[in-house]
Structures are given as C-alpha cells and as structure tokens.
Amino acid sequence: MRINIVGGGLAGSEAALSLASRGFKVSLYEMRPQRTTEIHRTGDFAELVCSNSLKSEDLSNASGVLKAEATLLGSILIEIAKKYRVPAGKALAVDRIKFSAEITRLIKENPNINVIRQEVKSIELNDEDTIWIVATGPLSSPDFESWLLSVFDEDLFFFDAVAPIVAADSIDMTLAFEADRYGKGSGDYINCPLKREEYEVFHDALVNAERAPIENFSDRLLFERCQPVEEIARSGIDALRFGPMKPVGLIDPRTGEQPYAVVQLRKENVEGTLYNLVGFQTRLKWNEQRRVFRMIPALHSAEFVRYGVMHRNTYLNSPKLLNPDLRSREFSNLFFCGQITGLEGYVEAITSGRFVALNVEHFLKTGQTFVLPKATMLGALIDHITISGKVPLNPVYANFGLLPSVRARGKREKKLLKAKRAIETMKSFLEREGIL
Ligand SMILES: Cc1cc2nc3c(=O)[nH]c(=O)nc-3n(C[C@H](O)[C@H](O)[C@H](O)COP(=O)(O)OP(=O)(O)OC[C@H]3O[C@@H](n4cnc5c(N)ncnc54)[C@H](O)[C@@H]3O)c2cc1C
Incomplete structure (x- = not known):
C-alpha cells in the first residue's frame, strides 16, 4: 500500500x-x-x-x-x-x-x-x-x-467570515431572554436587549474601534460581499437597528415590550454550550472585539472561545x-x-x-x-x-x-x-x- x-x-x-x-x-x-x-x-x-x-x-x-x-x-x-x-x-x-x-x-x-x-x-x-x-x-x-x-x-x-463565538455559561441570562422572532420556532435564540442609551454608546464604540487592515485582494472581495458589522454601523446610527440588531418580533418578557435593539445569539453546537453573535462578522482587532462586545449588557463577562475573523x-x-x-x-x-x-x-x-x-x-x-x-x-x-x-x-x-x-x-x-x-x-x- x-x-x-x-x-x-x-x-x-x-x-x-x-x-x-x-x-x-x-x-x-x-x-x-x-x-x-x-x-x-x-x-x-x-x-x-x-x-x-x-x-x-x-x-x-x-x-x-x-x-x-x-x-x-x-x-x-x-x-x-x-x-x-x-x-x-x-x-x-x-x-x-x-x-x-x-x-x-x-x-x-x-x-x-x-x-x-x-x-x-x-x-x-x-x-x-x-x-x-x-x-x-x-x-x-x-x-x-x-x-x-x-x-x-x-x-x-x-x-x-465568522462572527465571534461565546461560551453559553458566560452569558448573563438575567439580562437576556430566549425567544424566536414572532414566537416562531422553539426558543432557539438567546436575545441580548439594549436600551436606547446603551445602544448609542455601543454604536459609538463600534465605529471607533480599531480594525485589522485588509491585506490582499481576496480579502477585499470578501469585504465587498459580506459586510462586517462595524462597516454596517458606520453607514448610520440606525443601520444596525434595521440590520443585525433589529428588535422586530421580539418581546422582552421582563418588560413586556419590544427592546430598542437586540443582539441575537444562535447555538453553535448541538449541546448548546457555544453561541455565535448572529450577523456580527467583524474585522475588529481581537482585543477590541472583547472590549466592545462586552458592552452588550448580557455579554458583560462573555468568554470569547473564538473571535470574529475575515480572511481567505x-x-x-x-x-x-x-x-x-x-x-x-x-x-x-x-x-x-x-x-x-x-x-x-x-x-x-x-x-x-x-x-x-x-x-x-x-x-x-x-x-x-x-x-x-x-x-x-x-x-x-x-x-x-x-x-x-x-x-x-x-x-x-x-x-x-x-x-x-x-x-x-x-x-x-x-x-x-x-x-x-x-x-x-x-x-x-x-x-x-x-x-x-
Ligand atoms: C493568515 C493566517 C495567519 C494565521 N496565524 C496563526 C497564528 O498566529 N497562530 C495559529 O495558531 N494559527 C494561525 N493560523 C491558522 C493555522 O494554524 C495555520 O494556517 C496552520 O499553518 C495550518 O496548518 P496546516 O498544516 O493545515 O496548513 P499549512 O501549514 O498552511 O500547510 C499547508 C501546506 O500545503 C502546501 N500546499 C498547498 N496546496 C498544495 C498543493 N496543491 N500541492 C502541494 N502542496 C500544497 C502549502 O505550500 C503548505 O506548505 C493562521 C492562518 C492564516 C491563514
């Protein structure tokens, strides 16, 4: 052989x-x-x-x-x-x-x-x-x-083009809730709500965070096809609220109301020990991802088991x-x-x-x-x-x-x-x- x-x-x-x-x-x-x-x-x-x-x-x-x-x-x-x-x-x-x-x-x-x-x-x-x-x-x-x-x-x-992944046991569930948009599905998503003031502070930090440089052509191609979350944010204060952070169809059971903005987390494995931040593919430097994404209230102590990256x-x-x-x-x-x-x-x-x-x-x-x-x-x-x-x-x-x-x-x-x-x-x- x-x-x-x-x-x-x-x-x-x-x-x-x-x-x-x-x-x-x-x-x-x-x-x-x-x-x-x-x-x-x-x-x-x-x-x-x-x-x-x-x-x-x-x-x-x-x-x-x-x-x-x-x-x-x-x-x-x-x-x-x-x-x-x-x-x-x-x-x-x-x-x-x-x-x-x-x-x-x-x-x-x-x-x-x-x-x-x-x-x-x-x-x-x-x-x-x-x-x-x-x-x-x-x-x-x-x-x-x-x-x-x-x-x-x-x-x-x-x-x-991967969004960050966090350990499930590091999500503060007292500040998050399980639900699918419009109640469809079986509660597969964890939703991290933000109030207006929290959203504005987060948005400001995101657009000003340090980004990793684009190194070569294939990266640029990818960049055009698959917008990083910080680039979406740069196109306007409400861009995220109408994009990856849209709250429509979600009611926070603690307030009975639709939050101002929401970051949704989706299961990354069958056991549900890992979750990814939906739509948050990013080119931010790793220490910046940690700093900025921890500003999301339910993720204040999030353990990042993998940071977002975008490359060939x-x-x-x-x-x-x-x-x-x-x-x-x-x-x-x-x-x-x-x-x-x-x-x-x-x-x-x-x-x-x-x-x-x-x-x-x-x-x-x-x-x-x-x-x-x-x-x-x-x-x-x-x-x-x-x-x-x-x-x-x-x-x-x-x-x-x-x-x-x-x-x-x-x-x-x-x-x-x-x-x-x-x-x-x-x-x-x-x-x-x-x-x-
Ligand atoms: C830009 C970049 C930076 C990275 N930095 C790190 C880091 O700092 N730390 C870390 O832990 N991981 C890093 N990684 C991830 C990963 O650990 C490395 O890519 C690692 O080298 C992968 O090992 P490998 O053996 O799978 O591939 P490689 O080490 O890339 O080996 C593949 C080999 O196959 C050869 N090859 C390819 N196609 C053919 C072919 N058709 N015929 C014959 N030979 C071929 C290549 O020349 C190469 O020698 C990085 C990845 C990338 C893309």
Whole structure:
C-alpha cells in the first residue's frame, strides 16, 4: 500500500514524520518553494506563518490541554517545539527558523520519506492501493481547490467570515431572554436587549474601534460581499437597528415590550454550550472585539472561545464530508488533517496530523480506524467538526466549551476538572486500545 501526503505544512509534516518513524514509507508532496502561498515566506517544511507562539501550556487553557494530549499521542513536532522554545511566560513560543529548519532536516534525511517538490493538482481516487492524506491548509493551491470543488461540490468554503463565538455559561441570562422572532420556532435564540442609551454608546464604540487592515485582494472581495458589522454601523446610527440588531418580533418578557435593539445569539453546537453573535462578522482587532462586545449588557463577562475573523481560508464542510476518524465518508482511501478540516490553529493542525497518521497505521494493521472519546480535547474538536457542530461549519480551535460539562463552583475549577478528565481519558484510551 502506498501512502501519499499532500502538503508539508504543520499537519502534513507531523503525519509524514509520524508514519516514517513507525516504519511506513510515505511520499510527501510540497509545492513550495516553486509555487508559494500568500503567507508562506520560505521553502521549509512546517513553516509558522504568523505568530511564533503555540499558545499556553497551562492546563487552565484549552490549548494547554490539547498540547498535553499531543504529547501523550507522541507528537514529534510538539517535541521539536519544546526543544526550540524561547522564553514567553506560560506560552510555548519557539524560534521559528530553528523549528522549521530541524523539521526540514529530519524529513529530508529520513529514508522512509520521499520528498516530491511538486504541486498536486488532482488525485486519482480509484487507485485502491494508495492512501491519500490531504493537508494543504487554509491556502490550498487554486488548481487543487478546483479539483476539491469538482469532487465535493458546494461543500468547500473559500473564506472565513465568522462572527465571534461565546461560551453559553458566560452569558448573563438575567439580562437576556430566549425567544424566536414572532414566537416562531422553539426558543432557539438567546436575545441580548439594549436600551436606547446603551445602544448609542455601543454604536459609538463600534465605529471607533480599531480594525485589522485588509491585506490582499481576496480579502477585499470578501469585504465587498459580506459586510462586517462595524462597516454596517458606520453607514448610520440606525443601520444596525434595521440590520443585525433589529428588535422586530421580539418581546422582552421582563418588560413586556419590544427592546430598542437586540443582539441575537444562535447555538453553535448541538449541546448548546457555544453561541455565535448572529450577523456580527467583524474585522475588529481581537482585543477590541472583547472590549466592545462586552458592552452588550448580557455579554458583560462573555468568554470569547473564538473571535470574529475575515480572511481567505479553504476548508471542507466536514460535518457532511468526514467521519470522526477524519476519513472521507465517500472515499475510504482519503484522509484529511490540518486546517482544511476546519480545525484552526497551529497545535490543532499538528495534533490532527498525528491523529491521522496513527489512524492510517491502525487501519493498515487491523482494517479498522479509531475514534477518540469526546471527553478529550482532540476528540471533542473532531466530534465538533464531523458530528455535532452545525452545518455549514465554522472553523474552530480548542476551547473548554466543547468538552462535556462537569460539576464545580468556579470557572477555573471547572476548566481544571475538564482538563484533568481529558488527560486521564486520553491516557486510558490509548492504553486500552493499544494505539501506541
Ligand atoms: C493568515 C493566517 C495567519 C494565521 N496565524 C496563526 C497564528 O498566529 N497562530 C495559529 O495558531 N494559527 C494561525 N493560523 C491558522 C493555522 O494554524 C495555520 O494556517 C496552520 O499553518 C495550518 O496548518 P496546516 O498544516 O493545515 O496548513 P499549512 O501549514 O498552511 O500547510 C499547508 C501546506 O500545503 C502546501 N500546499 C498547498 N496546496 C498544495 C498543493 N496543491 N500541492 C502541494 N502542496 C500544497 C502549502 O505550500 C503548505 O506548505 C493562521 C492562518 C492564516 C491563514
């Protein structure tokens, strides 16, 4: 059986090194340096495209839990990141040049990895003797995107225009109410009302908040098609009240009246632990989103599990297309990992690469794949993008809202309990199933 990996970014490099270290021969296709993307700068494998931080290692932080799980799974890139760490408090920040250079060296010198510096424009899926792992990332090449589109039809997205997502237990329900417009539906929305004075202060803060710059053409295109909430606000004081904050058809049960303006929150997952701000796609800087959106009375202590973003991002509608082993529902020899699955973030990409590599190995040895328990952070992330998240998918990164609830008093205690359970669950799962 041949194993071909497309894309030598974070996910693809982890998958290649993992499989090679366990005795499997793989071919790794990478189009750089001949052909590059808008954000990559080098021809190295596993280039960190933006920040040099792999986020916190603290277990009260969701990314810290994911990294602990990645270590249990035996991730090679996380070990290399630790080797090249630079001081950054509780965060695992790395010397990006040394990090990528070491991974590039390990890949090139590995006799089990055949590096092919070439753009893959399409894949022959009828060849049953080849397993394909696709890890072409958020900026997959245009020709490959066209091929994906021809196979998966309308279930491929090219832009990320996402409104912020907040944890349900951080919404102040004494200042919000559940209702659907005109009483239609089953109370699926949480409504955050604003009085006139509150609305005016919020509007003023929104139009004056600092925005992230528009970097390239595709961003500008997106900007024209899908107006950010701050741009709608700039077109006039009442623009939001007649747009995403319109109160019509909603009665606040506490006053018996229609509010002056309303921010509606919609469930982001089946369990209802996460909610998105409907119509609030935004380009505000992240600290500004936190400051301004917390001026909405019911969101005064909102915990943002994901901030709004607008940029080019190729990803699959994974709830429709992928099984929870990250294998295509339709093609049994096709796996995906990294950001193309809708998992966003460096550590998410790396860990999913390791997961898919272990799954391919398991499949080749036993004829079966495995699915992680939902109480683990990686299991919960994959469950969200393949089963319980809504369609169409919004990309997601590690957050505690994805994990099943626990009983504890404070927020920190809850997080630590979830973290402990996640790590113990991962350990016992790997032992029980004999995955490593
Ligand atoms: C602008 C931007 C900034 C980001 N900043 C951060 C950040 O600061 N922190 C964070 O945690 N996450 C960040 N992310 C999100 C994400 O973590 C990174 O994009 C991450 O690199 C994703 O890993 P990946 O392996 O899925 O994709 P990539 O690392 O992008 O790897 C994909 C690889 O596939 C190659 N490729 C593409 N198409 C083909 C083809 N047809 N044939 C052969 N090779 C191909 C590419 O050249 C690339 O090497 C950012 C994303 C974007 C778009």
